[in-house]
Amino acid sequence: MSDVIIAGIGQTPVGEHWEISLRELALDAIEAARKDAGDLRPQALYAGNMLAPSISSQAHLGTLIADFAGMTGIEAASIEAAGASGGAALRQAYLAVVAEAVDVALVIGVEKMTDMTGSQVEAAIATAIDGDYEAAQGLTPTAQAALLMRRYMHEFGVEHDCFASFPLVAHANGEGNPNAMFRKAITSDMYQRAGMVSDPLNMFDVAPGADGAAALILSRGDLLPASFSHPLVRISGSSMASDTLALHDRPDPLAFDAVRISVERACRQAGILPGDVDLFELYDAYSIFAAISLEAAGFAGRGQGWQMAQDGQLALQGNLPIATFGGLKARGNPGGATGVYQAVEAALQLRGQAGQNQVQGARRALIQCLGGPASAAVTHVLERLDS
Amino acid sequence: MSDVIIAGIGQTPVGEHWEISLRELALDAIEAARKDAGDLRPQALYAGNMLAPSISSQAHLGTLIADFAGMTGIEAASIEAAGASGGAALRQAYLAVVAEAVDVALVIGVEKMTDMTGSQVEAAIATAIDGDYEAAQGLTPTAQAALLMRRYMHEFGVEHDCFASFPLVAHANGEGNPNAMFRKAITSDMYQRAGMVSDPLNMFDVAPGADGAAALILSRGDLLPASFSHPLVRISGSSMASDTLALHDRPDPLAFDAVRISVERACRQAGILPGDVDLFELYDAYSIFAAISLEAAGFAGRGQGWQMAQDGQLALQGNLPIATFGGLKARGNPGGATGVYQAVEAALQLRGQAGQNQVQGARRALIQCLGGPASAAVTHVLERLDS
Helix, strand or coil: CCCEEEEEEEECCCECCCCCCHHHHHHHHHHHHHHHHCCCCCCEEEEECCCHHHHCCCCCHHHHHHHHCCCCCCEEEEEEECECHHHHHHHHHHHHHHCCCCCEEEEEEEECCCCCCHHHHHHHHHHHCCCCCCHHHCCCHHHHHHHHHHHHHHHHCCCHHHHCHHHHHHHHHHCCCCCCCCCCCCCHHHHHHCCEEECCEEHHHECCECEEEEEEEEEEHHHCCCCCCCCEEEEEEEEEEECCCCHHHCCCCCCCHHHHHHHHHHHHHHCCCHHHCCEEECCCCEHHHHHHHHHHCCCCCCCCHHHHHHCCCCCCCCCCCECCCCHHHHCCECHHHHHHHHHHHHHHHHHCCCHHHCCCCCCEEEEEEEECCCCEEEEEEEEEECC | CCCEEEEEEEECCCECCCCCCHHHHHHHHHHHHHHHHCCCCCCEEEEECCCHHHHCCCCCHHHHHHHHCCCCCCEEEEEEECECHHHHHHHHHHHHHHCCCCCEEEEEEEECCCCCCHHHHHHHHHHHCCCCCCHHHCCCHHHHHHHHHHHHHHHHCCCHHHHCHHHHHHHHHHCCCCCCCCCCCCCHHHHHHCCEEECCEEHHHECCECEEEEEEEEEEHHHCCCCCCCCEEEEEEEEEEECCCCHHHCCCCCCCHHHHHHHHHHHHHHCCCHHHCCEEECCCCEHHHHHHHHHHCCCCCCCCHHHHHHCCCCCCCCCCCECCCCHHHHCCECHHHHHHHHHHHHHHHHHCCCHHHCCCCCCEEEEEEEECCCCEEEEEEEEEECC
């Protein structure tokens, strides 16, 4: 089997795009990716989206987008795994290429969350958790993350301030990303004074929901034209795993087993250890998620993920940079598009096209997105090939 | 690459399941399929569903169902392509096995449509068509099918009565299916006197939305235990294609190009011609869809699909039986589960387990489901292997 190469990448700015529709937003990212990829013609399209049926009264997005992008006739489907939808779409596209069902596949992650009021959006987002046993009882994903953070603080004797470095790193990196929603560094003092969202989560512990679209073109390596001009970025590991949907069903809510399992499998496939990667685009929808993800992925001991942030290890110059373009926190979290943004950003790093956000000498990246409270985790290892 | 075998099948009765929840309905089908498959343990789950986010306020179904079925940890995602969701989920599972990402995959199609009132359900179903240019203008899928039927009648000089044989065949076959929603044959006279739904579509031209779940277990053929007791049914062709989402964007609305393309590709992969199949589980959500599908698939000339029905060719004893367990019309149309029901029913035919509905000597089946007005088409060729 030939390598699967990320041959084209595209993204729109993340933010509030009231002036354009869902399909126009998707098209912007697709056109950028197609331009980046040169002459490759996708034979299949996988759309990662979570909220369009609820927020835009629109299902059937795969077909809608293929049609609007002038690719009528090709295979097109939507893939959904809540916040992990973008990563899940990437994985399906990868599998379609590996299975040799198609030579070239397009992944589009798109979400438009700001066309409704906050409470409507919160209800739509709550479809990611257990409807009968959580959402119907009034729980929201944010309140759930607050409970998780409180539990972590209690279990490990950690103060709220210990989480400050996660948004500090994210916002510092967002400053250099022209597509980020927030391009301003924040200080510890700002973190401490931030308004409470859901005790103990404050405003800087929660990534902002946003509009955005990102696209990838995957190709079999042996089909790339001789004229292909970018450094080659290969998908060398791909995995998806699940956990209980409801947080209360887990013997240990602080474990994030789906993260652990999918990282193990993706790294095994890539023939590496997690410690071999040069950056980790993790899923910092909440700062507590970032801390636990670092632990579950094997980078930190239990209850010690926050310390990596405090020690400076996660900054661009650290030994495991995260959120290198701002992460969910500062780039913004466009739901089902997020996993595709992560892949675009990691590809930029591995190509050496990350500008002032460049992780020097980056050759391997781990990217991971989560659905619900890590009820789904999709993990990929991307690797730069030498020409 | 080893064959991909349908090693387990399960289904619930189609109808109104007010007494059980979405997850319980799914579990019933999964348990039946796992029992049917023996000891095979799925490593991935693909859920075909269209309406749960809109009707049940529940996304993230892949994880929800994997969790509830006691398979926490495995890969799980939802696949959506409107009415073609079940077929699209089957295709993704097939690709995952072909790609050797997993050895055994579970496909679950589940839909619960009767928990809401008719107008709410109609709005949810309308997410399958173009939201901005069709649904927002007041068009519904049923009204759209009526326009299509009127156009067909005008273009080919066909009377409404000519479509009667489609529901007649479906209801005749539904009689012998214990899982069918309607188990009563109808007469031409009943068809002629049926109440109008959307002129010229009458009640018998429209398949009923319903609750239901169906499941498949796919396995690499070389991993089946020696004790495996069913005749082997192989997936020998798999394809998915798209068309414009909006009907008005097509130069010829009576062409169903996605049907044509996906049938051609699936048959080419299987090394057969459409005429080589012994039955065709087509997507008779509306009788006009059945007529055009027969034409686009190559079984009838343009404007002549209805004649196959009238000539008796589509009955169980005809040369191309359709809707062998009642089809969408009489078995019922549980949205995103429909494509999985079709595969279960075709597998029963090929195994020779179809009871009084058996198509004698059936060795090859074509199955096809559609999303929107054939804006998406998923086609599979299933084949019985001799032991």
